Amino acid sequence: MTAATKIEVAANSSARLFQDMWGIYRKVVDYNYLNHREAYAALREVLRHQRPGFTFLDIACGDASFSAAALAGLPAGRYIGIDLSQPALDDAAANIAALPCPSELRHGNFVEWLSACEASVDVAWIGLSLHHLPFERKLEAMQHLRRLVGPSGTLLVYENTRRTSESRAGWMKRWDRQRKHFSAFSGLEWLLLTTHVHSMDYPETASDWQELGHQAGFARMREHYRSTFDLFRLFSFSA
Numbered sequence: 001m002t003a004a005t006k007i008e009v010a011a012n013s014s015a016r017l018f019q020d021m022w023g024i025y026r027k028v029v030d031y032n033y034l035n036h037r038e039a040y041a042a043l044r045e046v047l048r049h050q051r052p053g054f055t056f057l058d059i060a061c062g063d064a065s066f067s068a069a070a071l072a073g074l075p076a077g078r079y080i081g082i083d084l085s086q087p088a089l090d091d092a093a094a095n096i097a098a099l100p101c102p103s104e105l106r107h108g109n110f111v112e113w114l115s116a117c118e119a120s121v122d123v124a125w126i127g128l129s130l131h132h133l134p135f136e137r138k139l140e141a142m143q144h145l146r147r148l149v150g151p152s153g154t155l156l157v158y159e160n161t162r163r164t165s166e167s168r169a170g171w172m173k174r175w176d177r178q179r180k181h182f183s184a185f186s187g188l189e190w191l192l193l194t195t196h197v198h199s200m201d202y203p204e205t206a207s208d209w210q211e212l213g214h215q216a217g218f219a220r221m222r223e224h225y226r227s228t229f230d231l232f233r234l235f236s237f238s239a
C-alpha cells in the first residue's frame, strides 16, 4: 500500500467511524470530557477581537454546535464548514442556521479540499481533527492554511499534544488513565472510543507544533489553552 493510499484509507475509516460513532462522540462532548467548553471559550475570546465581517473556516466542523456558540453575537461575515460525515453536516446545518451571516457547508475530505481551495479567510479553526495526520501531512495541510489566511489571518488548532520528550506511547498511557473520568461511558463505549484513539491519533509535542507552524510559514505561535489533564492544547499561528 502506498503512503497516499494509507492516508486515504485512514481518512475513510475515520469518516466511517464518526458516522457509526456519532452518538458516542456527542456523549464525549455533552459531558465535556475533552474540555470543549473551555477550548471553545478560548476560541471565542480570539474571535471577539476580529474585525467585523471576518470569515471563519471550520475544518472538520462535525455538527458545528460549539463553533456556532463561539460565533454567536459576533459580527462574522461568512462561515465555511467542511466535514466528511453527512449526518454531522445535517446537524451542522441546523446549528449554524441562526448565524447572522452567509454560511456554506462542504461535504468532503479537508486534506483534498484545502489543496484546491482559493478562499481567503481571516480565521481558520481545526478542532480535534489534524491529529489524525502524520507530521508531513499535517505540514501540508498547514501550508495550505497559511496560504488561505494570508499575512494577516490566524490559524487556530485544538489538538492532541504530547509533553516535552513524551513518546506517542507515553501520551496513550496518559489517555488510558482517563477511563476513570469517563464515568458515564459503558465498557463498550470506552473500548470503541479508545480503540479509535490508539489507532488514529498522532499527537505532536508543543515544539513539533512550533516547527510545523514555522515550516508552514507562520512566524508566531501562542498557546491559549491546555486541557484539564494536559492531553490537548489550543495554539494559534500567525504570520
Ligand SMILES: C[S@@+](CC[C@H](N)C(=O)[O-])C[C@H]1O[C@@H](n2cnc3c(N)ncnc32)[C@H](O)[C@@H]1O
Pocket: 011, 014, 015, 018, 019, 029, 059, 060, 061, 062, 063, 064, 066, 082, 083, 084, 085, 088, 108, 109, 110, 111, 126, 127, 128, 129, 132
Ligand atoms: C473529533 S470530531 C471534531 C468535531 C468538531 N470539530 C469538534 O471540535 O468537536 C472529528 C471530525 O472530523 C471529521 N473528519 C475526520 N477526518 C476528516 C477529513 N479528512 N476531512 C473532513 N472531515 C474529517 C469527522 O467526520 C468528525 O466530524
